[in-house]
Amino acid sequence: MSYQSHYFQEVRKAQQRAYVPYSHFKVGAYLKTKDGRHFYGANVENAAYPATICAERSSLVAAISEGYRPGDFESITVTVDAEHPSSPCGTCRQVLKELCDDDMPVYMTNHKGEMIKSTVAELLPHGFSGKDLE
Amino acid sequence: MSYQSHYFQEVRKAQQRAYVPYSHFKVGAYLKTKDGRHFYGANVENAAYPATICAERSSLVAAISEGYRPGDFESITVTVDAEHPSSPCGTCRQVLKELCDDDMPVYMTNHKGEMIKSTVAELLPHGFSGKDLE
Amino acid sequence: MSYQSHYFQEVRKAQQRAYVPYSHFKVGAYLKTKDGRHFYGANVENAAYPATICAERSSLVAAISEGYRPGDFESITVTVDAEHPSSPCGTCRQVLKELCDDDMPVYMTNHKGEMIKSTVAELLPHGFSGKDLE
Amino acid sequence: MSYQSHYFQEVRKAQQRAYVPYSHFKVGAYLKTKDGRHFYGANVENAAYPATICAERSSLVAAISEGYRPGDFESITVTVDAEHPSSPCGTCRQVLKELCDDDMPVYMTNHKGEMIKSTVAELLPHGFSGKDLE
Numbered sequence: 001m002s003y004q005s006h007y008f009q010e011v012r013k014a015q016q017r018a019y020v021p022y023s024h025f026k027v028g029a030y031l032k033t034k035d036g037r038h039f040y041g042a043n044v045e046n047a048a049y050p051a052t053i054c055a056e057r058s059s060l061v062a063a064i065s066e067g068y069r070p071g072d073f074e075s076i077t078v079t080v081d082a083e084h085p086s087s088p089c090g091t092c093r094q095v096l097k098e099l100c101d102d103d104m105p106v107y108m109t110n111h112k113g114e115m116i117k118s119t120v121a122e123l124l125p126h127g128f129s130g131k132d133l134e
Numbered sequence: 135m136s137y138q139s140h141y142f143q144e145v146r147k148a149q150q151r152a153y154v155p156y157s158h159f160k161v162g163a164y165l166k167t168k169d170g171r172h173f174y175g176a177n178v179e180n181a182a183y184p185a186t187i188c189a190e191r192s193s194l195v196a197a198i199s200e201g202y203r204p205g206d207f208e209s210i211t212v213t214v215d216a217e218h219p220s221s222p223c224g225t226c227r228q229v230l231k232e233l234c235d236d237d238m239p240v241y242m243t244n245h246k247g248e249m250i251k252s253t254v255a256e257l258l259p260h261g262f263s264g265k266d267l268e
Numbered sequence: 269m270s271y272q273s274h275y276f277q278e279v280r281k282a283q284q285r286a287y288v289p290y291s292h293f294k295v296g297a298y299l300k301t302k303d304g305r306h307f308y309g310a311n312v313e314n315a316a317y318p319a320t321i322c323a324e325r326s327s328l329v330a331a332i333s334e335g336y337r338p339g340d341f342e343s344i345t346v347t348v349d350a351e352h353p354s355s356p357c358g359t360c361r362q363v364l365k366e367l368c369d370d371d372m373p374v375y376m377t378n379h380k381g382e383m384i385k386s387t388v389a390e391l392l393p394h395g396f397s398g399k400d401l402e
Numbered sequence: 403m404s405y406q407s408h409y410f411q412e413v414r415k416a417q418q419r420a421y422v423p424y425s426h427f428k429v430g431a432y433l434k435t436k437d438g439r440h441f442y443g444a445n446v447e448n449a450a451y452p453a454t455i456c457a458e459r460s461s462l463v464a465a466i467s468e469g470y471r472p473g474d475f476e477s478i479t480v481t482v483d484a485e486h487p488s489s490p491c492g493t494c495r496q497v498l499k500e501l502c503d504d505d506m507p508v509y510m511t512n513h514k515g516e517m518i519k520s521t522v523a524e525l526l527p528h529g530f531s532g533k534d535l536e
Contacts, residue, residue, distance in 0.1 A: 017201050019233075021264060022425070023451065025401055042199045043231070047264040048491030049425065049451040051228040053187065061187050062196035065176045067151050069363065080400070087394040089450030090362030094185040097358070099153075099178070108394070111187050116394070123393060126355040126376070130155060130181040132348070133293055157290070157317065159535055182357030183291065183317040214534070221528040223316030224499070228492030242528070250528070257527060260510070260520065262488040266482070267427055285469050287501075289532060310467045312501070315532040319496040320454065321463050329455050330464035335419050362453040367421075367446070370477045396447040398423060 003075070003107050003115065009033075011079045011109065014040035014055065021045060026081065029055035031063060039063045056092040060099055070099045072098040077107040085110045093124045137209070137241050137249065141166075141195040145213045145243065148174035148189065155179060160215065161227040163189035165197060173197045192227040194233055204233045219244045227258040271343070271375050271383065275300075279347045279377065282308035282323065289313060294349065297323035299331060300342040307331045324360040328367055338367045345375040353378045361392045404507050405477070405517065409434075413481045413511065416442035416457065423447060428483065431457035433465060434476040441465045458494040462501055472501045479509040486511045496528045 007030055015028025029041030041059025045052045056078060063073070076096070080086040085108040088096065096106065102121035109115045114134045121127065141164055149162025156179045163175030173253065175193025179186045190212060197207070211231070214220040219242040222230065230240065236255035243249045275298055290313045292348025297309030309327025313320045325344060331341070344364070348354040353376040356364065364374070370389035377383045389395065409432055417430025424447045431443030445497040447454045450511025458480060466474070478498070487510040490498065498508070504523035511517045523529065 011242055013147075014199060016218045017199055019198050019204065019496065022267070023401065029272030040199045041195075044195045045451065046229060046232045047267055047492065048228050048456070049447065049454040050493055051225050051232070051491065052451040053191060053229075054450070054452060055199075057187060058195040058199045061175075061178045061192040064146060064153050064178045064198060065151055065174045065189075065192045065196060070153065071266055083402075084398055084400070086400045087396050089396045090358035090360070090365070090392055091185050092358070093448065094182050095180060095187075097184070098180045103323075118363075118394065121220075124358060124361075125391060125393065125446055126384070128355050128357045132350055132352070132354045132494065133156070133181055133291065134351075157535065167438045170506075179317060182322070182358050182359065183313060183320040184322065185357065186317040188316070188318065188414070216534055217536075218534070220534045221530050222496070223319065224492035224496030224526060225316065225318050226492070227526075252528065257529070258492055258495075258527060260518070262489050262491045266484055266486070266488045267425065268485075283468060284465055287466050287472065290535070308467045309463075312463045312466045312497075314497060314500045315535055316496050316530055319493050319500070321459060321497075323467075325455060326463035326467045329443075329446045329460035330467060331458075332421050332446045333416060333419055333442045333460045333464060342441065359453050362448060362450050363446075363455075366448045367455070396450055401424070401449055 007077045008109060011077045014042055015079050017042040018091060019044045027055040028079045029059040031059040031075040033068055033072050034074045054092050056088050057095050060095055073100045073104060075105045075107060077109060078111045081111040085114050085116045088123065096120045097124050097127045097129055103110060139251045141211045142243060145211045148176055149213050151176040153178045161189040162213045163193040164211040165193040167202055167206050168208045188223060188226050190222050191229050194229055205235060207234050207238060209239045209241060211243060217246040219248050219250045222257060230254045230259045231258050231263055275345045276377060276381065279345045282310055285310040285361050287312045288352050295323040296347045297327040298345040299327040301336055301340050302342045322357060322360050324356050327364050339369060340371060341368045343364055343373045343375060345377060347377045349379040352386045356391060364388045365392050365395045365397055409479045410511060410515065413479045416444055417481050419444040421446045429457040430481045431461040433461040435470055435474050436476045440520040455495050456491060459497050460492050462497055463514040473503060477503045477509060478509045479511060481511045487516050487518045490525060498522045499526050499529045499531055514516060
């Protein structure tokens with residue numbers, strides 16, 4: 001199933017929940033599961049910057065903590081207020097790689113309603129995974 | 135409000151949702167909000183170890199992503215299967231410091247039902263916070 | 269300047285310094301600066317997996333701490349003991365993006381002496397950077 | 403061996419190497435080894451905040467990458483420009499716990515030359531370690 005117009009409204013709602021006292025850069029994520037549920041994600045910053053958690057990962061760990069398993073996800077939509085639709089950081093790509101199908105769509109949007117579609121595998125070419133540890 | 139016996143049942147439920155293909159060390163978290171709701175947290179590992187997110191932080195970012203704000207939390211209970219009740223890692227303590235009251239109880243438990251009570255401030259003495267950045 | 273045969277010997281030396289009591293998966297990095305110096309990097313694990321730091325980042329922060337600045341780097345070589353030359357994790361790609369030229373070579377090798385060449389930009393398409401925060 | 407006056411000069415030198423385009427908050431670290439060598443550390447920020455690495459950890463992974471092992475360290479001195487001597491973040495405390503003796507001194511200083519002494523164990527009470535994983 002492809003991008004739905006209401007994904008944009010939903011991800012903008014998630015974005016408002018961002019806790020960003022340091023960067024003032026709000027990011028939202030909207031994760032759809034294959035069985036039709038969804039999880040919101042917002043970035044949660046920290047005075048110690050490395051302890052910050054991004055919106056994409058917030059939504060993914062919320063889902064796992066509710067019982068979803070790797071492979072249960074259908075798409076993720078991300079949004080920012082920026083000139084160009086912003087993409088997941090490297091750490092989030094690594095977590096998407098671990099928990100989502102390689103061909104799962106990643107929809108990147110911004111406040112102007114622009115949208116770029118990519119996939120988990122495209123965003124992490126030569127991706128490092130559990131197979132590399134064997 | 136202090137530790138309730140059903141917190142233990144709840145946190146053990148969260149623990150079962152851990153995704154731990156690398157360490158096989160399941161951790162669960164059970165976060166109570168001051169207005170009576172709760173959020174589960176499970177640790178979510180990654181082939182690239184640094185991209186792992188702990189149970190405590192999973193529950194906290196799930197709550198923020200649902201609209202809760204720093205200071206809205208009443209207690210967190212953590213559980214592991216280990217000889218001694220295991221405590222939050224340093225990164226989780228830093229996130230607790232950012233999002234929770236200093237005197238918020240942190241209940242550390244294990245599979246034997248042992249429990250140690252601490253607080254956010256006790257776990258991060260001389261804690262680094264947003265005030266240090268000013 | 270392109271890949272030199274002695275890079276492989278050097279990166280294998282760095283790899284031996286890995287501190288990996290949890291994964292037993294040793295990774296080495298060898299970072300060349302444009303002015304002809306080099307920095308070794310080894311992965312440094314932690315019982316709390318998220319506090320682990322990878323070999324690539326170890327070499328980069330060592331260089332910055334010695335006074336090197338973003339853009340001062342010529343290439344990085346990485347090595348693992350694995351069937352296929354393993355690639356940097358997402359977090360390391362994000363750090364490479366911040367500190368290195370987009371076309372800087374990333375040489376991925378393994379114990380069999382196999383080598384795959386990529387670049388910083390190829391490994392993080394649509395890369396998130398400081399420009400996105402403006 | 404206790405705090406030496408030249409540690410302060412050295413750690414202020416390390417601090418100048420910080421790469422902090424986002425917070426403009428420079429942190430320096432100066433790590434002494436038991437065999438008389440030292441390593442500098444500076445914080446290295448990233449547009450994606452979670453990919454930031456702190457000064458304390460920069461110095462520690464530089465040392466490990468040069469062949470030092472856990473337990474080889476004598477003291478660490480940290481410095482900031484702030485009203486009060488600032489302390490290591492939770493993630494750094496976790497890394498100190500993994501790589502340093504529990505009673506290793508941690509000297510926290512600021513630009514005014516104020517100094518507070520603590521230890522690795524004091525900064526991470528009930529510290530999580532490899533023993534908890536067994």
